[in-house]
Amino acid sequence: MAGNGDDTINVVNSLFLMLTPIASFVGLWWHATTFGVTWVEPFLFVIWYFACGLSITVGYHRLFSHRSHEASWPLRLFYALFGAGAFENSALNWCADHRLHHRHTDKPEDPYSASRGFWWSHILWVMIDEGGERIHDLDQVKDLQEDPILRFQHKYYLLLCVGVGMFLPALIGGLISGVPGAVGGFVWAGLARTVFTHHGTFLINSAAHIWGTQPYGESNSSKDSPMLAFLTFGEGYHNFHHTFQADYRNGHRWYHFDPSKWWIKAFALVGLKRGLKSTPDWHIEDKRRQASFETAASKASPDGTEDLTRLQERMKAARSNFKAQSRALDKLLAERRAARKERQAARRQELEEAITKLRDDIATIRAEFAQIMNDLTAFKPTAA
Numbered sequence: 337m338a339g340n341g342d343d344t345i346n347v348v349n350s351l352f353l354m355l356t357p358i359a360s361f362v363g364l365w366w367h368a369t370t371f372g373v374t375w376v377e378p379f380l381f382v383i384w385y386f387a388c389g390l391s392i393t394v395g396y397h398r399l400f401s402h403r404s405h406e407a408s409w410p411l412r413l414f415y416a417l418f419g420a421g422a423f424e425n426s427a428l429n430w431c432a433d434h435r436l437h438h439r440h441t442d443k444p445e446d447p448y449s450a451s452r453g454f455w456w457s458h459i460l461w462v463m464i465d466e467g468g469e470r471i472h473d474l475d476q477v478k479d480l481q482e483d484p485i486l487r488f489q490h491k492y493y494l495l496l497c498v499g500v501g502m503f504l505p506a507l508i509g510g511l512i513s514g515v516p517g518a519v520g521g522f523v524w525a526g527l528a529r530t531v532f533t534h535h536g537t538f539l540i541n542s543a544a545h546i547w548g549t550q551p552y553g554e555s556n557s558s559k560d561s562p563m564l565a566f567l568t569f570g571e572g573y574h575n576f577h578h579t580f581q582a583d584y585r586n587g588h589r590w591y592h593f594d595p596s597k598w599w600i601k602a603f604a605l606v607g608l609k610r611g612l613k614s615t616p617d618w619h620i621e622d623k624r625r626q627a628s629f630e631t632a633a634s635k636a637s638p639d640g641t642e643d644l645t646r647l648q649e650r651m652k653a654a655r656s657n658f659k660a661q662s663r664a665l666d667k668l669l670a671e672r673r674a675a676r677k678e679r680q681a682a683r684r685q686e687l688e689e690a691i692t693k694l695r696d697d698i699a700t701i702r703a704e705f706a707q708i709m710n711d712l713t714a715f716k717p718t719a720a
């Protein structure tokens with residue numbers, strides 16, 4: 337947020353962000369030519385890349401910032417330790433910035449507003465202190481301050497980031513193969529991995545607000561980009577995420593590449609996570625239909641004509657009908673599950689019939705949606 341004083345360069349952040357890529361490059365070359373690369377270095381790189389990356393996407397982001405589920409303390413501790421090792425600030429500071437990003441997306445209060453261009457949202461916002469100071473609004477994370485693990489991490493952040501992010505991989509490399517492993521662990525899993533982790537996160541703030549599709553609406557700049565999901569443990573479905581931010585998934589379909597979602601689900605299956613929040617499919621479908629209607633309507637001209645108003649009213653009616661029937665269907669399906677459990681055959685039969693009827697009704701509403709879209713595209717299309 338813009339303050340009163342002049343903007344200044346944050347020397348520590350800037351040097352760190354500029355020197356880590358250079359040090360990685362020189363370090364990788366020097367280590368390879370001096371000691372040679374064995375299995376140890378790539379192995380440590382991958383372990384640290386996943387541990388630190390998932391601690392950001394699952395821990396800092398989906399768990400702490402958005403409370404999309406609950407996690408047991410060993411997992412929260414893991415996220416606090418390896419999240420620190422990502423060198424992206426303490427969880428409290430990170431989440432404070434991120435909650436502002438969601439609350440004020442693209443506005444001046446958004447710390448990494450993409451409306452200020454690729455470079456600002458990618459990296460400059462970390463390097464420049466607006467108004468001469470860096471403010472993390474900790475009022476945004478009062479709930480998180482109640483977690484002793486996060487308070488501990490915040491207090492000892494500097495020690496933890498250097499310890500877990502740089503020293504620990506060097507120590508383990510050293511234990512496996514002596515000096516070459518120690519240097520390799522430091523250069524590969526410490527330095528180079530930090531650069532990759534950084535830019536993965538940064539791409540979500542920059543690229544995922546610039547390139548991609550907007551199936552769920554254009555009210556902010558967030559985009560869905562399956563390609564970006566590959567580089568960011570599934571965080572590329574960013575338009576979905578901005579629309580349904582409490583959802584523990586970012587790629588909501590089973591085939592969407594979202595390792596963070598799979599990680600959360602896997603730990604839920606063994607009882608270490610619970611309370612996973614997910615948006616009902618019909619709610620997602622409703623949002624998508626509304627978004628494509630609005631996009632098509634904005635291309636139809638002129639605005640406010642009788643025909644367009646009539647179509648908007650039809651759309652409104654179909655949507656509220658669809659939502660009401662979908663909610664009713666959810667209720668019946670839950671009742672059927674209960675009836676199955678209690679082996680009430682007659683009640684089950686009754687429910688089965690009601691469910692079939694409701695599904696038919698919903699199919700009719702879907703046909704009406706399709707008809708509305710047809711009428712809308714047929715209606716006075718502009719050259720654009």
Ligand SMILES: [Zn+2]
Nearest residue numbers: 434438577581
């Ligand atoms: Zn978010």
Ligand SMILES: [Zn+2]
Nearest residue numbers: 540541558574
């Ligand atoms: Zn965003």
